[in-house]
Amino acid sequence: MKLVVVESPAKAKTIEKYLGGGYRVLASYGHVRDLPPKDGSVNPDDGFAMEWEAYADKAKQLKAITDEAKKADALILATDPDREGEAISWHVQEVLRKRKALPANVERVTFNAITKNAVTEAMTKPRALDEDLIDAYRARRALDYLVGFTLSPVLWRKLPGAKSAGRVQSVALRLVVDREREIELFRAQEYWSVAATMEAHGTEFLARLVRFNGDKIDRLTLGDEGSAMAAKAAVEAGRFTVQSVETKPLSRNPPPPFTTSTLQQEAARKLGFAASHTMRLAQALYEDGAITYMRTDGVQMAPEAISAARKAVADRYDAGFVPDKPRHYETKAKNAQEAHEAIRPTDFGRDRAGSGDHARLYELIWKRALASQMASARLERTTAELADPTGRTALRATGQVVLFPGFLTLYEEGRDDDQDEDSRRLPRLREGDAPHKKAVHAEQHFSQPPPRYSEASLVKKMEELGIGRPSTYAATLQTLKDREYVRLEKNRFWPEESGRLVTAFLERFFERYVSYDFTAGLEEELDDISGGRAQWQAVLDAFWRDFKPKTAEIMEQKPSEVTAALDDFLGPYLFPDKEDGTDPRLCPACGEGRLALRGGKFGAFVACSNYPECKFTRRFGQGGEAAGGDAGPVELGSDPATGEAVTLRTGRFGPYVQLGDGKEAKRGSIPKDLPQGDVDLEWALKLLSLPRTVGDHPETGNPITASIGRYGPYLAHDGKYARLQSTAEVFETGMNAAVVKLAEAAAKGPGARGASREPLKMLGQHPRTELELKLMEGRYGPYVTDGTTNATLPKTVAPDALTLEEAAQLIDDRAAKGPAKKKGRKAPAKKAAAKKAPKKT
Numbered sequence: 001m002k003l004v005v006v007e008s009p010a011k012a013k014t015i016e017k018y019l020g021g022g023y024r025v026l027a028s029y030g031h032v033r034d035l036p037p038k039d040g041s042v043n044p045d046d047g048f049a050m051e052w053e054a055y056a057d058k059a060k061q062l063k064a065i066t067d068e069a070k071k072a073d074a075l076i077l078a079t080d081p082d083r084e085g086e087a088i089s090w091h092v093q094e095v096l097r098k099r100k101a102l103p104a105n106v107e108r109v110t111f112n113a114i115t116k117n118a119v120t121e122a123m124t125k126p127r128a129l130d131e132d133l134i135d136a137y138r139a140r141r142a143l144d145y146l147v148g149f150t151l152s153p154v155l156w157r158k159l160p161g162a163k164s165a166g167r168v169q170s171v172a173l174r175l176v177v178d179r180e181r182e183i184e185l186f187r188a189q190e191y192w193s194v195a196a197t198m199e200a201h202g203t204e205f206l207a208r209l210v211r212f213n214g215d216k217i218d219r220l221t222l223g224d225e226g227s228a229m230a231a232k233a234a235v236e237a238g239r240f241t242v243q244s245v246e247t248k249p250l251s252r253n254p255p256p257p258f259t260t261s262t263l264q265q266e267a268a269r270k271l272g273f274a275a276s277h278t279m280r281l282a283q284a285l286y287e288d289g290a291i292t293y294m295r296t297d298g299v300q301m302a303p304e305a306i307s308a309a310r311k312a313v314a315d316r317y318d319a320g321f322v323p324d325k326p327r328h329y330e331t332k333a334k335n336a337q338e339a340h341e342a343i344r345p346t347d348f349g350r351d352r353a354g355s356g357d358h359a360r361l362y363e364l365i366w367k368r369a370l371a372s373q374m375a376s377a378r379l380e381r382t383t384a385e386l387a388d389p390t391g392r393t394a395l396r397a398t399g400q401v402v403l404f405p406g407f408l409t410l411y412e413e414g415r416d417d418d419q420d421e422d423s424r425r426l427p428r429l430r431e432g433d434a435p436h437k438k439a440v441h442a443e444q445h446f447s448q449p450p451p452r453y454s455e456a457s458l459v460k461k462m463e464e465l466g467i468g469r470p471s472t473y474a475a476t477l478q479t480l481k482d483r484e485y486v487r488l489e490k491n492r493f494w495p496e497e498s499g500r501l502v503t504a505f506l507e508r509f510f511e512r513y514v515s516y517d518f519t520a521g522l523e524e525e526l527d528d529i530s531g532g533r534a535q536w537q538a539v540l541d542a543f544w545r546d547f548k549p550k551t552a553e554i555m556e557q558k559p560s561e562v563t564a565a566l567d568d569f570l571g572p573y574l575f576p577d578k579e580d581g582t583d584p585r586l587c588p589a590c591g592e593g594r595l596a597l598r599g600g601k602f603g604a605f606v607a608c609s610n611y612p613e614c615k616f617t618r619r620f621g622q623g624g625e626a627a628g629g630d631a632g633p634v635e636l637g638s639d640p641a642t643g644e645a646v647t648l649r650t651g652r653f654g655p656y657v658q659l660g661d662g663k664e665a666k667r668g669s670i671p672k673d674l675p676q677g678d679v680d681l682e683w684a685l686k687l688l689s690l691p692r693t694v695g696d697h698p699e700t701g702n703p704i705t706a707s708i709g710r711y712g713p714y715l716a717h718d719g720k721y722a723r724l725q726s727t728a729e730v731f732e733t734g735m736n737a738a739v740v741k742l743a744e745a746a747a748k749g750p751g752a753r754g755a756s757r758e759p760l761k762m763l764g765q766h767p768r769t770e771l772e773l774k775l776m777e778g779r780y781g782p783y784v785t786d787g788t789t790n791a792t793l794p795k796t797v798a799p800d801a802l803t804l805e806e807a808a809q810l811i812d813d814r815a816a817k818g819p820a821k822k823k824g825r826k827a828p829a830k831k832a833a834a835k836k837a838p839k840k841t
Contacts, residue, residue: 001022002074002075003026003075003076004016004078005026005078005079005092006025006028006078007030009029010288011287012025014289015078024068024072026068028088029058030088031055032054032061032095034053034055035052035053035145042145042146048142069102069103074103075093075102075103077106077129078109078111080110086108086133089108093106093129106129107127108127109127112293113291114287114289114346115346133530135530136530136536143526144166147166150548152165154551154554157555158554158557159502159562163483163484166476169479170514171514172458173480173485173502174514175453175461176452176458182450183450186450190223191223192223192227192228192444193443194208194235194443195208196235196440196441197437197441199436199438200436201427203426204438205425207240211387211392212393213234217231234393238388240386241386241433241434242385242386242433242435243391243431244384244431245385245429245430245431246383247381247382248380248382248383250381252406252407253376257299257301258365259296259343260295261460263364264279264455265459266456268455270414271360271361274455274477274478275459275473276475276477277801278361279474282343282365290346290353291343292340293341295470296342296343296470298340300330305369308347309344309370309372310322310326312370313374317409322375323375327372329372342369344365344369345365345369348370350366358806368411371411374409375407376406377405377408378406379400379403380400382398382399398424398426451492452492459473465519466523467516467519467520467523468519480493484496484498484499497619504569505562509554509562559599563599567597574595574597574620594608596609605620635647636657636680642659644660645659648679648684657688659688671708671713673726690706692705692706694735695738697739698739704738704742713725713726720745722741722745759776760776760777763784764804766786767805768808784810784811789811791814
């Protein structure tokens, strides 16, 4: 018997079916061990020796692999065909070696697709483990560990509120922060455009002003309304005829099949998927045998796949859509290894796979791969110039016509910031034509700053710079979100205060290690290790020799010295020059003190040097004039009952209202759904009056109260809680509604944090049963329900990305299994009958 080890149980089941008898296929469930998260797991003084530790939750699986290995004639390591896959195989081998269960014959096989042909052919071509790939894995893992476990403690001690730093994570964060700085420094410039709506042969078209008073008009030439109106008047008064018509043929070639990076980018643009969600879906499609391996930077397809794609194109369309020669692509990405094929379907005749988001991603992969072997699109671009009789005022119209769609019939690549100027259609124009002028428009515009990064554009930028590897991008971006260094708004990355501060700290004290060139250069060295061109300990030693002394140097500095250095470094951002020439650091509250960066228990903030006499503060992230700041309490009025002052204030955790002064003064936070500008004396007194007694419960006679807590508005009764949806409900909920909400919360049971049975999301009607589907939060995680059947969400499906079709399929699958079987309780063991004492004689 031969034991085959793969990563996932789905893969194991499929491969065992392909191999048949004589093989036992087990899954490792991913990595089986790692560096324990403690100091000393990597020892630079001992050749960077590493202390590995098996995952506690893998004990059962490792025991199963060990038991089978003891009986096996041979061990076949068939994990994924990349560095991580090689590492998993190596870890499994080392664990079995330590347990003295390693068979004498150990082989490594790889396949790029989980199909019967690919798997059986791979089994005929075994090889040994690739030591270079294993060394590259060890180098990356040690490097990430050393950076994280050396730099993060420096952050914790010198920068309150900072959570962690990472070799790639911190550089990706810097990209987001640098873009935000560009946006903040950007000064919009006014400009105007003048255009005429013309008509010829019954077709309207737009012609833009390109010459006025004999001068060429560029985008920013008309900088004010006066000049724009003068130009508009000249166009309105002129009679324009076509002076020239230029037609140029154009050809557009299809893009190459997907790599890991381009798949993440296009799925973000077209499907709105996060990179992590895309990779989960692609992993499932790969394990189902639908697509080839999804972690690759290669853009080429195997010859047999190219032939299959060309045949599929011919079958689907006609011979005119098939190029004369097969298309071959070369990657333009920095540091690309091209060790594997591009991502493609395993069967080009299969245009559908999976359901829901899986199906949408498969369709995208299928279309892109098929289009890559289709004929180019042929277009015709026309430019017509129209002038008045003097020739001093001219208009230009552009447009294009698709003569032959080619690959565009099936697929067109998305863009991050689409500004297609000449895709408009033009009527057929000839020299001397005098199109009818219907209207003239003058529009005001302002130049725009560069856009914030989306997931797609950030991944693209990281790949261009050679930062990290495509297979790690999804995890890197997820870490930035989990650490709350960035937030996503309208699919764009915004840096949080903590992210900006961490980036400033690293730029000031560790500039080399967050520079784009250094990080990309280090990636090249790590790739040299995997290619056998560099020795892994030598690369680590060169890095550690400079990095360790630098961290020790910063660790010796006092927090006040670090803050002073950051204050100087961030001066242009925090205190930009004022237009009137006054001191930007002058305190706006007292007019005497100077503003400076300060460090506190809850992070950095800006404060006046005259503290405590002047209590002006503002949050770190509020740079320059836009800050406003907190100059102290704002009096809203007096409490009618006590006569004490009611004030609006700003604290570490945001705005709040306060009654009176001193430590014993009553305070109330201002909820997020209540804008600070709406808080008047009436609202302040309401917030200060909490908790509000709704009334006595009709069954217990004990009071029901409504209030606002750490997690939002809620009801309380006898230690039981129910969530409310808004601040208004705290003051408006009556007795009947309160009793119902508390009953619903109680029905949900313990472990629900007393929350009401409100759905996380209404998904719509089941397409087959027409029952309403809801996404709910349960004791053991999110689930979907139709009111009768409940189905737990698989770990591979993100709740916020769940589609109606996926939810319906989950309900159908769960219903098909029948009702859940309740585990019967074991009958209690019968107690042995007490022995009777012998009768006294």
